[in-house]
Amino acid sequence: MFKxxxxxxxxxxASILSILFLYGFIASITVSRGEEEPVxxxxxxxxxxxxxxxxxxxxxxxxxxxxxxxxxxVGDEENRGFGERYRDLLTEADGEERTLAxxxxxxxxxPQLLEQIESGEFDSAIASTELIIISIGGNDLNRLQIxxxxxxxxxxEETLSTYIGNLEASIEAVRALNxxxxxxxxxxxxxxxxxxxxxxxxxxxxxxxxxxxxxxxxRITHIPTYExxxxxxxxxLSFDQFHPNxxxxxxxxxxxxRILN
Amino acid sequence: xxxxxxxxxxxILLKKKMLxxxxxxxxxxxxxxxxxxxxxxxxxxxxEAETSETAFDWRVPAGQRLDDLERRRSxxxxxxxxxxxxxxxxxxxxxxxxxxxxxxxxxxxKFNAEFAEQGIVLFIPLLVVILAADLVSGEFSKKTIKxxxxxxxxxxxxxxxxxxxxxxxxxxxxxxxxxxxxLVSFLFFRELGASEPVVTGFSVFEGQLVSDSTVLVSRxxxxxxxxxxxxxxxxxxxxxxxxISVTVDSSSSAIGILMASLIGGQFLQFFLAEWELVxxxxxxxxxxxxxxxxxxxxxxxxxxxxxxxxLAVWGGLSLIFSFIIFNRKDVLV
Amino acid sequence: MASSVLKVSNLTKRIKKTQIIxxxxxxxxxxxxxxxxxxxxxxxxxxLRMVVGLIRPTSGDIQICGHALKEEYINxxxxxxxxxxxxxxxxxxxxxxxxxxxGSMSKDVTKKDIDExxxxxxxxxxxxxKVDVYSMGMKQRIGLAQALIHKPRLLILDEPTxxxxxxxxHEFREIVKKLAEEKGISVLISSHLISEVQLMCDRxxxxxxxxxxxxxxxxxxxxxxxxxxTLDDPGKGQRILEETFEITSTIDQRGLSxxxxxxxxxxxxxxxxxxxxxxxxxxxxxxxxxxxFLSLTHEEKI
Numbered sequence: 001m002f003k004x005x006x007x008x009x010x011x012x013x014a015s016i017l018s019i020l021f022l023y024g025f026i027a028s029i030t031v032s033r034g035e036e037e038p039v040x041x042x043x044x045x046x047x048x049x050x051x052x053x054x055x056x057x058x059x060x061x062x063x064x065x066x067x068x069x070x071x072x073x074v075g076d077e078e079n080r081g082f083g084e085r086y087r088d089l090l091t092e093a094d095g096e097e098r099t100l101a102x103x104x105x106x107x108x109x110x111p112q113l114l115e116q117i118e119s120g121e122f123d124s125a126i127a128s129t130e131l132i133i134i135s136i137g138g139n140d141l142n143r144l145q146i147x148x149x150x151x152x153x154x155x156x157e158e159t160l161s162t163y164i165g166n167l168e169a170s171i172e173a174v175r176a177l178n179x180x181x182x183x184x185x186x187x188x189x190x191x192x193x194x195x196x197x198x199x200x201x202x203x204x205x206x207x208x209x210x211x212x213x214x215x216x217x218x219r220i221t222h223i224p225t226y227e228x229x230x231x232x233x234x235x236x237l238s239f240d241q242f243h244p245n246x247x248x249x250x251x252x253x254x255x256x257x258r259i260l261n
Numbered sequence: 262x263x264x265x266x267x268x269x270x271x272x273i274l275l276k277k278k279m280l281x282x283x284x285x286x287x288x289x290x291x292x293x294x295x296x297x298x299x300x301x302x303x304x305x306x307x308x309e310a311e312t313s314e315t316a317f318d319w320r321v322p323a324g325q326r327l328d329d330l331e332r333r334r335s336x337x338x339x340x341x342x343x344x345x346x347x348x349x350x351x352x353x354x355x356x357x358x359x360x361x362x363x364x365x366x367x368x369x370x371k372f373n374a375e376f377a378e379q380g381i382v383l384f385i386p387l388l389v390v391i392l393a394a395d396l397v398s399g400e401f402s403k404k405t406i407k408x409x410x411x412x413x414x415x416x417x418x419x420x421x422x423x424x425x426x427x428x429x430x431x432x433x434x435x436x437x438x439x440x441x442x443x444l445v446s447f448l449f450f451r452e453l454g455a456s457e458p459v460v461t462g463f464s465v466f467e468g469q470l471v472s473d474s475t476v477l478v479s480r481x482x483x484x485x486x487x488x489x490x491x492x493x494x495x496x497x498x499x500x501x502x503x504x505i506s507v508t509v510d511s512s513s514s515a516i517g518i519l520m521a522s523l524i525g526g527q528f529l530q531f532f533l534a535e536w537e538l539v540x541x542x543x544x545x546x547x548x549x550x551x552x553x554x555x556x557x558x559x560x561x562x563x564x565x566x567x568x569x570x571x572l573a574v575w576g577g578l579s580l581i582f583s584f585i586i587f588n589r590k591d592v593l594v
Numbered sequence: 595m596a597s598s599v600l601k602v603s604n605l606t607k608r609i610k611k612t613q614i615i616x617x618x619x620x621x622x623x624x625x626x627x628x629x630x631x632x633x634x635x636x637x638x639x640x641x642l643r644m645v646v647g648l649i650r651p652t653s654g655d656i657q658i659c660g661h662a663l664k665e666e667y668i669n670x671x672x673x674x675x676x677x678x679x680x681x682x683x684x685x686x687x688x689x690x691x692x693x694x695x696x697g698s699m700s701k702d703v704t705k706k707d708i709d710e711x712x713x714x715x716x717x718x719x720x721x722x723x724k725v726d727v728y729s730m731g732m733k734q735r736i737g738l739a740q741a742l743i744h745k746p747r748l749l750i751l752d753e754p755t756x757x758x759x760x761x762x763x764h765e766f767r768e769i770v771k772k773l774a775e776e777k778g779i780s781v782l783i784s785s786h787l788i789s790e791v792q793l794m795c796d797r798x799x800x801x802x803x804x805x806x807x808x809x810x811x812x813x814x815x816x817x818x819x820x821x822x823x824t825l826d827d828p829g830k831g832q833r834i835l836e837e838t839f840e841i842t843s844t845i846d847q848r849g850l851s852x853x854x855x856x857x858x859x860x861x862x863x864x865x866x867x868x869x870x871x872x873x874x875x876x877x878x879x880x881x882x883x884x885x886x887f888l889s890l891t892h893e894e895k896i
Contacts, residue, residue, distance in 0.1 A: 018432050021432065029565060407648060411671065415668065
């Protein structure tokens with residue numbers, strides 16, 4: 001029994017499987033080649049993927065939106081985002097048509113925004129616009145993972161200072177190109193339903209630091225969204241429970257309208 | 262030599278280790294697939310309750326995403342490789358929409374890959390340890406090593422035959438894990454999903470996920486990738502287990518040592534992620550499948566190639582030491 | 595002269611700093627049964643394990659049928675069958691499976707060889723049962739069978755009768771004796787049981803504290819060289835011994851006694867006979883192996 005059936009069966013199946021696995025092994029190495037430093041955490045099954053791509057940019061526009069997925073309008077059923085919604089609010093008020101450019105890239109963090117600005121590709125767009133709306137920082141903060149209190153605090157401080165440094169440099173770079181334009185910095189809101197005092201503290205500190213940065217220049221405005229979203233998560237969050245939905249974007253646009261004009 | 266390997270396979274089979282392993286697997290696979298099915302149903306229910314919509318329709322966000330992607334890819338100023346990555350995602354979404362498959366529906370092939378991804382660091386190595394720990398130490402504790410080593414066969418051949426038999430059984434074990442997890446979860450989900458497309462080959466560059474190099478493969482192909490990595494990991498674990506089994510004289514201490522290093526290694530990785538040396542420990546490098554899904558972050562500076570090389574070095578050194586120790590060992594039992 | 599089947603020369607073993615075997619040498623001729631006698635912990639087992647390659651000697655040389663164990667391991671070991679401290683078999687297999695498995699490790703072991711070995715140890719009836727359910731005696735028989743399947747010329751048995759009942763010991767002894775007589779197999783057997791060695795072996799090596807302290811045939815070892823004659827005229831006998839053979843002797847109530855080389859005994863007896871002495875009894879006084887063993891090993895504590 002063993003010699004006649006089981007043994008030949010084991011030998012054949014083991015050899016065939018070994019060849020198959022060897023092939024698969026080599027194939028998976030080939031597939032994942034080109035990687036350098038794995039750090040980020042992103043799963044392909046998550047509803048929203050992040051891409052490093054460049055969006056169309058009108059050469060000359062009245063309003064320029066920069067930053068991350070919020071700037072791009074991810075989650076908005078009508079795909080308008082706060083940029084278009086704000087523009088429409090303005091048009092409604094005075095009947096004047098304005099042009100809008102959006103160079104937001106989902107997944108961007110503050111250092112990448114700085115890179116984008118410094119790349120020079122968008123110099124003319126930045127120089128010619130009247131209003132620049134920047135949404136950045138959400139991904140920087142979200143990358144932190146709460147493991148234990150001591151290290152998270154340290155990591156938070158580090159992330160925050162990197163963010164502020166990059167944002168400051170970004171603003172300087174923008175100002176060098178366009179000293180006149182109005183700048184608006186979109187604040188962060190808390191998309192999580194659970195009460196987490198630690199996270200709330202972080203968000204407040206984060207927004208406070210951003211606000212502090214904005215207060216140094218009276219043509220820079222901080223647009224707070226924390227309170228806006230705080231009790232309206234059900235109404236304002238999209239299907240992915242992270243990005244705003246149309247109503248959420250509308251609320252941000254209205255806040256922009258209220259504060260800027 | 263072939264007779265020796267056959268003998269060793271026979272010993273492994275007669276010890277009924279495989280039955281124990283199959284039993285453990287069956288329990289875990291059943292529990293997990295039941296749990297996943299339950300969680301899926303809960304998610305749908307919860308969503309329906311929250312949105313108070315009549316039925317959850319996944320097509321809304323999927324269609325929205327598809328429009329967005331198509332709008333972007335039609336722009337001429339974007340680089341070709343970015344467009345290619347859009348194309349893959351569009352293809353994937355189209356497949357789901359055309360075939361009327363909800364992307365979050367659990368399927369048997371999705372489950373087997375997930376089971377392997379979860380099990381690759383602890384559960385599957387543990388099964389290999391159960392299989393391999395008493396390979397040599399069992400002969401010592403039962404004293405049968407004396408009749409084995411007083412034959413006219415050099416010691417290295419005996420160890421080699423044991424190792425090859427172990428490799429064969431490990432290979433079959435990995436296959437059994439794949440088959441069992443597919444079959445059992447199919448009973449729960451009633452959905453095979455073997456030809457469903459999946460995006461893989463993410464790479465991370467300067468802390469940012471890059472999907473330029475991603476490719477679209479079928480679920481079946483993806484599972485082959487995943488299980489090939491599991492296979493590699495299992496072989497390394499088998500080699501390390503062989504070393505421990507040769508070094509200690511009792512099976513239970515062999516299992517103990519290996520379990521401690523597997524579990525302890527996880528802790529090490531968790532608490533001392535900053536410590537550079539941790540990345541050279543074999544347990545830290547077991548999670549190879551993470552590199553395929555693009556969600557990896559143990560210690561900075563690690564990549565699939567790095568992990569595979571590190572593991573290969575561990576396996577190779579274990580083998581060399583196993584043979585040296587076994588060849589020189591005085592049998593005192 | 596028969597060639598040496600096993601030749602051990604100047605064997606030493608050191609574990610860490612302790613030397614446990616000191617310069618042990620001995621050899622075994624074809625068909626000879628050599629007993630290795632020594633108290634527990636004397637180094638018997640270590641020596642035997644070195645002979646079968648389970649322990650590496652620190653220095654020294656082992657030759658089996660002319661093949662050096664170190665250089666020609668396979669040739670040397672294919673001539674050896676052994677049981678080292680009890681018959682340890684794979685308990686989860688049948689006795690037959692065990693033999694089949696071990697037989698496949700040697701060249702040219704056929705099914706017939708296995709069957710022969712099984713019938714030699716008388717295990718035909720229970721051979722397909724699992725070893726776990728065997729009695730100690732049955733295990734010992736299978737143990738002996740596994741040592742014989744590849745037709746070795748040298749059988750090495752380390753404490754083979756440990757744990758056997760008297761019946762089992764007797765049967766085992768008979769099988770081993772038969773093997774040596776009929777098949778010319780040489781046997782090296784170690785034991786701490788004196789009676790066993792005395793009953794089975796042609797020659798004995800007494801080992802203590804890792805040294806061989808006496809190595810001789812059973813006859814030579816037990817003989818003290820003292821011969822006692824019961825004669826009708828002891829005084830005449832004494833004179834003949836003195837004058838003809840230059841041997842001093844004493845007369846006491848046992849008779850005439852003298853220490854001499856046993857090989858001269860026939861000549862002496864003939865001289866007594868020729869001189870008209872009537873010999874009613876000649877006794878070569880022997881000590882027991884036990885006495886000898888104790889006198890050789892008792893002095894120092896372990």
